[in-house]
Amino acid sequence: MTIGNLLTAGWRRAGSTGRQAMLIGASVAAVLAMTSHGFAAGVSGDLVLLDWASGNEEDMIKALEQAFVKANPGVNFKEINLTVQGDARGAIRAALQSGEKADLFINTWPAFRKELVDAGQLKDLTALWDSAKVGDNLSDSWKSLGSTDGKVYGITYTYGDRSAMFYKTATMTKAGITTQPTTWADFVANFKKLQAVNITPIAIGAKYWAHTEWFESIYEHLNGVDMTAKLAAHQIPWTDDSVKNALKKYAELIKAGCCGTADSMLAMDWDGASDDVFVAGTHGYEMIGMWNNDRARTVDKLAEGTDYSIQQFPAMGAGHDDVSSVDSKEFSEFANAANAPAADAFLGWLSTADAANVIASHGLASPSNKVDTSLYSAVIKASVDAVGKDKVQFVLGDLLPGDLVDEYRVQLQKFLQDPSDANIDAVSAAIEAKAKTFD
Amino acid sequence: MSQVALVTRGSDDGEFSRAKGNGRELTPLRRWFADAPAASLLLLPVLVLFAFAVVYPLVQTIILSFWDIRGLAKPKFYGLGNFITLAQDANFRQAVVTTILWTACTTALSVGAGWAIALLCSLSPRRTLIPRVMIFAAFGVSEAVTGYVWLQMYRGDGAGLVNAVLSLLGLGGLAHAWLGDSNTAVWCLIIAYSWAQTGLPLLVIFAATQAVPRNILEAAYVDGAMPMSMMRHIVAPLSMPGVRVAVFINLLGSLRAFDTIYVLTGGGPARATETIGFFMFRESFTQFKLGYGAAATLVLLAAVLIVSIPAIIQRTRNTR
Numbered sequence: 163m164t165i166g167n168l169l170t171a172g173w174r175r176a177g178s179t180g181r182q183a184m185l186i187g188a189s190v191a192a193v194l195a196m197t198s199h200g201f202a203a204g205v206s207g208d209l210v211l212l213d214w215a216s217g218n219e220e221d222m223i224k225a226l227e228q229a230f231v232k233a234n235p236g237v238n239f240k241e242i243n244l245t246v247q248g249d250a251r252g253a254i255r256a257a258l259q260s261g262e263k264a265d266l267f268i269n270t271w272p273a274f275r276k277e278l279v280d281a282g283q284l285k286d287l288t289a290l291w292d293s294a295k296v297g298d299n300l301s302d303s304w305k306s307l308g309s310t311d312g313k314v315y316g317i318t319y320t321y322g323d324r325s326a327m328f329y330k331t332a333t334m335t336k337a338g339i340t341t342q343p344t345t346w347a348d349f350v351a352n353f354k355k356l357q358a359v360n361i362t363p364i365a366i367g368a369k370y371w372a373h374t375e376w377f378e379s380i381y382e383h384l385n386g387v388d389m390t391a392k393l394a395a396h397q398i399p400w401t402d403d404s405v406k407n408a409l410k411k412y413a414e415l416i417k418a419g420c421c422g423t424a425d426s427m428l429a430m431d432w433d434g435a436s437d438d439v440f441v442a443g444t445h446g447y448e449m450i451g452m453w454n455n456d457r458a459r460t461v462d463k464l465a466e467g468t469d470y471s472i473q474q475f476p477a478m479g480a481g482h483d484d485v486s487s488v489d490s491k492e493f494s495e496f497a498n499a500a501n502a503p504a505a506d507a508f509l510g511w512l513s514t515a516d517a518a519n520v521i522a523s524h525g526l527a528s529p530s531n532k533v534d535t536s537l538y539s540a541v542i543k544a545s546v547d548a549v550g551k552d553k554v555q556f557v558l559g560d561l562l563p564g565d566l567v568d569e570y571r572v573q574l575q576k577f578l579q580d581p582s583d584a585n586i587d588a589v590s591a592a593i594e595a596k597a598k599t600f601d
Numbered sequence: 602m603s604q605v606a607l608v609t610r611g612s613d614d615g616e617f618s619r620a621k622g623n624g625r626e627l628t629p630l631r632r633w634f635a636d637a638p639a640a641s642l643l644l645l646p647v648l649v650l651f652a653f654a655v656v657y658p659l660v661q662t663i664i665l666s667f668w669d670i671r672g673l674a675k676p677k678f679y680g681l682g683n684f685i686t687l688a689q690d691a692n693f694r695q696a697v698v699t700t701i702l703w704t705a706c707t708t709a710l711s712v713g714a715g716w717a718i719a720l721l722c723s724l725s726p727r728r729t730l731i732p733r734v735m736i737f738a739a740f741g742v743s744e745a746v747t748g749y750v751w752l753q754m755y756r757g758d759g760a761g762l763v764n765a766v767l768s769l770l771g772l773g774g775l776a777h778a779w780l781g782d783s784n785t786a787v788w789c790l791i792i793a794y795s796w797a798q799t800g801l802p803l804l805v806i807f808a809a810t811q812a813v814p815r816n817i818l819e820a821a822y823v824d825g826a827m828p829m830s831m832m833r834h835i836v837a838p839l840s841m842p843g844v845r846v847a848v849f850i851n852l853l854g855s856l857r858a859f860d861t862i863y864v865l866t867g868g869g870p871a872r873a874t875e876t877i878g879f880f881m882f883r884e885s886f887t888q889f890k891l892g893y894g895a896a897a898t899l900v901l902l903a904a905v906l907i908v909s910i911p912a913i914i915q916r917t918r919n920t921r
Binding site: 249251252255256258259277278280281283368369370423424425426427428429430444564565568572575576579 | 671672758783867869888
């Protein structure tokens with residue numbers, strides 16, 4: 163007797179009521195299979211995550227794991243925790259080179275994703291994107307941001323508005339600024355109001371990388387997302403007029419006394435810049451990434467939306483003001499994942515309402531259209547609204563390969579030391595020389 | 602057997618050797634062969650440890666330096682390419698200059714200060730016990746902690762101790778962000794590192810001053826020499842062996858210094874405080890160019906050997 167005959171015989175023997183019950187059961191199973199939990203059903207075993215998140219983000223990752231395990235009780239998360247300060251890529255590379263085996267890992271650098279893809283270490287998730295219907299929850303722009311060479315390698319789970327300028331309400335009140343500037347001219351004009359009450363308009367923590375944020379936002383607003391993408395891919399040279407003009411615009415800020423002396427900028431790290439804006443109130447604005455929202459809320463104990471808020475980078479009137487710079491974090495799966503079924507299930511689940519709401523309830527933005535936006539706090543909601551209506555450009559520094567990003571940051575430090583036209587030529591030439599080594 | 606070997610090696614008159622050789626005196630070569638098994642057995646643990654801890658990493662570093670390794674990409678054999686690139690790398694050349702300045706200045710400052718304090722303390726050893734312990738304690742503090750202490754002192758705003766003191770002295774015009782200025786950052790680091798390193802030279806040189814024969818000092822006193830004159834003409838010259846040891850140790854430490862630079866400036870601003878050690882770290886662990894970093898490591902190793910070999914020869918010249 164074949165399997166088909168057995169099934170037919172069983173079907174006949176079940177009787178009318180039994181057949182109805184079986185049909186209902188099959189329908190329920192089919193519906194469950196199509197829901198977010200359905201494709202995860204049946205997965206089990208250890209799921210190893212290479213994790214370098216810290217603070218609130220680490221808590222959020224734990225909450226995500228718990229929510230996934232609740233739906234998949236057979237799965238047991240294990241973590242390889244990397245304790246890092248600043249750029250985590252070195253620690254991740256060291257972990258991988260030393261033989262650490264994981265199924266999943268968190269990434270935030272497209273250039274690093276490319277490095278891993280080229281080394282054959284990441285699994286192509288394009289098929290999973292379709293089979294798990296991730297596209298129902300994440301738009302094509304997130305698919306594009308998680309792709310390398312046309313294939314999906316990362317499922318974005320959170321993102322940050324890098325064009326958001328943070329400010330403390332009391333500082334602005336002290337300077338008599340009641341409405342936040344939306345244009346470049348108004349923004350620069352407000353410097354005098356801030357300086358009149360001994361407040362340095364902008365805190366730029368240039369000790370490591372935060373000084374590049376301003377160049378990147380200026381560049382994008384002057385030249386648009388397409389030119390920025392071309393610059394990142396070195397399809398236009400760093401000596402191009404578009405780069406020099408952006409640096410000259412940046413120099414306008416410096417010459418208007420935006421940020422104190424070059425020495426003070428270069429001695430300041432990102433925590434120092436945050437403290438100067440939120441604690442000391444000696445500086446007006448900072449643009450440093452949405453992690454700062456969490457810091458202001460939890461470390462400085464400020465009330466979000468009341469004690470402090472954000473303002474999008476001002477319009478520059480060059481025809482490209484519909485752009486926001488973002489960073490994002492994604493989960494990727496290693497090609498040699500020991501528990502690929504569970505890893506696939508987790509990645510497919512990551513954009514569902516369950517996961518998105520965990521992310522939102524931890525004060526972070528989710529790219530999923532299934533997220534309950536009422537969970538967003540005031541600042542996160544403002545950033546999500548701003549990014550949602552703009553063209554999105556990934557933060558330029560994280561797109562640059564290898565040590566080009568290092569040279570880029572160092573040369574922009576030299577620019578801060580001397581923002582003259584002659585030095586702008588020297589700085590752009592130095593970055594271009596390094597960029598050529600990657601062609 | 603090992604007892605025989607030990608006694609044989611330790612006895613110059615050869616009495617035991619003759620006994621072992623049935624009354625005939627062993628030739629040096631035969632004696633060496635007689636001693637070799639026991640000596641090897643005793644040396645084995647140290648040799649194994651040395652092989653794992655020193656020889657293996659060194660050989661691996663040398664091998665790595667011939668490969669082009671960029672991130673997680675497949676390594677490519679590069680021959681002497683990394684060394685050629687190093688020679689052409691303006692950042693590395695700047696790191697070499699910074700390393701020379703850093704090493705010379707930190708050694709001069711820490712040993713100079715340690716020597717001066719040791720000589721002063723030698724005038725009254727008991728009464729200066731507490732200050733000596735306090736200064737030496739700074740040497741025991743980790744470089745990272747030292748870095749954070751000095752980070753606060755060099756702060757660019759009024760909360761920084763250095764700027765606050767300058768303001769009190771009416772020199773507020775000089776106040777600025779010391780670590781953000783390429784012209785002052787390296788000197789600030791030199792001062793911070795030298796401060797932390799003064800304890801060891803003080804300890805070593807003070808011990809040397811205590812070894813100065815008392816009868817010489819008494820003879821000088823009888824001849825009417827004043828304390829400062831005795832210090833200058835007797836104690837200072839006779840403490841030179843201690844100074845040489847302190848210079849040697851501080852040179853090696855300074856060449857390899859990393860923590861203080863990492864904490865205070867991260868090699869900046871604009872690479873102004875990047876030494877070879879920091880360059881090696883950045884290339885190896887931030888950029889993950891392991892081959893290039895290994896080549897820089899070997900250059901640093903060569904510098905350490907250039908410093909240490911003459912010192913070791915000098916220290917062992919009169920030993921057998």
